[in-house]
Amino acid sequence: MLNNQIGFKLRVRYQKISRLRYLSHLEVLRAIERSIRRAELPFALTQGFSPHMKIAYSAALPLGAESLDEYFDVNLTDFVDTKEALKRLQDNSPENLYPLDAKYIDPKSDSLTKALTISEYEISLSSPQLSPEHIQLALDEILNRNYIEFDKKGKIKKLELQTRLYKKPQLTTIDTGKYQLNLITRALDSGSLRPDILIDALAREIEIAAPDVELCTRAIKFKDLGLDLRFDRFRVFESVLIKRTAQYIEEVTGEIKRGI
């Protein structure tokens, strides 16, 4: 059977932007598999009762996050020229979930989630009522404490920070009330630091440190109307846009290189 052969492994880099940032991880997986089927690439199937496409993805993004650097590895039974494969994929993909690059990799190489442990994020925050100091102080407080606590389905989880931060997060003021947080995280087997978890923690910290700072307009409106704001971050930030700008493989030497 074809399926037993090692075949070829094509690594594809893609972006998830604009409206399609609202897709859940599962929705992205489904959409990509359908693009591959439409592109009629010779994908391999798993064996067994319900055969499915042999494909693997890089780690899930937080809901609502954009990314310029996502990956999937798909096993092919036949060789298709890289350029041709990429073109066929592009022709069959929506522009907001779009393949940017493709390359064959050693079929025995590490899986994406195992390989790509370093993620770089650019997080845009807006909050007219907060000063840069408010945010910086709260951030320092969290970093000094070196852990964050968060609620995961009713259970309080504690996450140590230092080993999960590849670099110290940098806060920059872009404009009045507009900030950017640059973050590089390291995924560990014992749990990863998701940027949305950090931002929620940051928001809670700001509320404690500066109790007299007003809620943002949307939060006030929602509170008046008795609606649920769902995430802590929206109490102090008018908008939060998380963008993953790159993912890296970390070598034993400590050096990092891109997925393709």
Place this chain on the structure above:
Amino acid sequence: MSTNVFSQVETLLELVERPSRYINHEWGASALDPNADYRACMMYPDTYEVGQANQGLAILYSILNAQEGVSCERAYTPWIDMADCMRALDIPLYGLESGDALKDFDLIGIQYPHEMAVTNILESLDLAQIPLFSKERSLDDPLIIAGGPSVLNPEPIADFFDCVLIGESEEQIIKFVDAHRKALAEGLSREDMLFALSQVPGVYVPQFYAELPKEEQSRAIYAPIKEGVPEKVKRQIVTGFKNTDPLASHIVPYAATVHDRVAIEILRGCSRGCRFCQAGMAYRPVRERTADQIVSAVLEGLKKTGYDEVSLTSLSTTDHSQIEEILTRLNKRLAITGVRISLPSQRMDSFGVEMAALVSGSKKGGLTFAPEAGSQRLRNVINKNITEEDIEKSIEGAFKAGWRRIKLYFMIGLPSETDDDLRAIGELAQRAYEIARDNCEPSQRSAIQITCSAAIFVPKSHTPYQWFGQVHPDEIKRRIEVLKESMPQKGVRLNYHASDTSYLEAVLARGDRSLAQLIYEVWKRGARFDAWTEQAQEKLWFETAEELGFNLLELACKSYGYKDPLPWAHIDSLVLNNYLEMEDLRSKMSQITEDCTFGLCTYCGVCTRTNADIDLAGDRLVE
């Protein structure tokens, strides 16, 4: 000018569940004609996941977008979290494609898929900021029309709609939109425009009909109050079903919808003649597509969408005269692609099981059968033409072929049902278990799962049981106890839904125009998504009804005589009333009626009264 609200909606997307419901931009969604001067929207009164999968609306969406100068979008009822936010922030419901407010459109077509959707129809109109009652709307508002399976009794929702399209709308909608555009261009008054629309075949304009004085109600309750509108509105039938596009939709949703696969309607109609079934009366005559057409539509659909599953849909897929050929050819073409073929229901005989086995491959999930009644007597009464032997053979066949899980559907509260009929369900379950045991390896016996599912029968308009009052809940409770006791000690599980929803359904299915007041009031008090078990508020319905002076149980359980005027008598399903009467009489004598696609015409009237005819792709053979 239209107001675009998508940027406002976007500020809510991170705050609601499943934001992909609200973003459009799916693969295959129509690019709107930028020069269109007529804007329509097809709306399904439930969530995106439920509505996007609806084939009827998908067909009309494609047809309208293919018309010169017309653009058609989609809309669904926002889930309660989104609805609350939109209402609070004053964001009107919008067309998914453009993000423009629906209130600026020319036409909103709303599907009435089942009775429990009534509150969601109001919820959606209200979110769209469109007046709910037809009489409150003016020429500045879009025209609000209904269609779909449940409009065969349009009266409970009649006050909310300007027009109701009865029957299959593929050809009708084009004529309707043409007439509407002409009326708009000519600058007709709203009344004149509605009159012009009432002249399109199959279009019911409720405000031109009113309740007759009691002494004049000989056959019908409602009659025209305007000269020139038809006395009876006739159900429309597509003349060239075979020539319509079998691939209704190639939109590939991001959100997982309820039928997330390519769907090809391989045949329309069913004349098996089950006496409880409205669809079996209301989609006659049976028309099949050819095997060639179906196979190429499946392949094209898979290629265009990238789906890994295809469903061959219809009311009775395994009745297609070429089904074996179709499945064999598809199996050959789809080998090694990992594509699954699914059949929506299983016919309960050995052929049905053979066909199911043909598409199941090595994966044998569960198999679902609907014997509907436990005893042969009662099956004859309801004209479910399957024998004891068919049932045993299909269960045997299923377990021999490797299935270990089967589900059997029954109805309780059917006309003439006795305790013996209920106990027969238990006996049938016991036999099913024994057959299952005898037909699989001893080591496999622990894997056997037999589930019996019992639903309360709801009498529907335009069926032989339209005169039959529903069985009172107290009596149903007693019958459920009888059923429970009759169930085998081991090996079989019983599910039943004793909820009050079936009484609401019965009231709405056979109700009259006065119900609009109740629907409106219940919705105002917070009822919506009534079809969702966790959202349903039966208590609110019953309390509100009592306050307004409706006795819901009495309405549900009311029986009519053949001579009584019925609230839906002015809607002509094309099946003769005499035929329904005769079928009811035959039912009372436990006499079965043959399926006219296997045997002779039984003169239901559909073919004789129209130029439609049974259209099969080959011969249907009785085994």
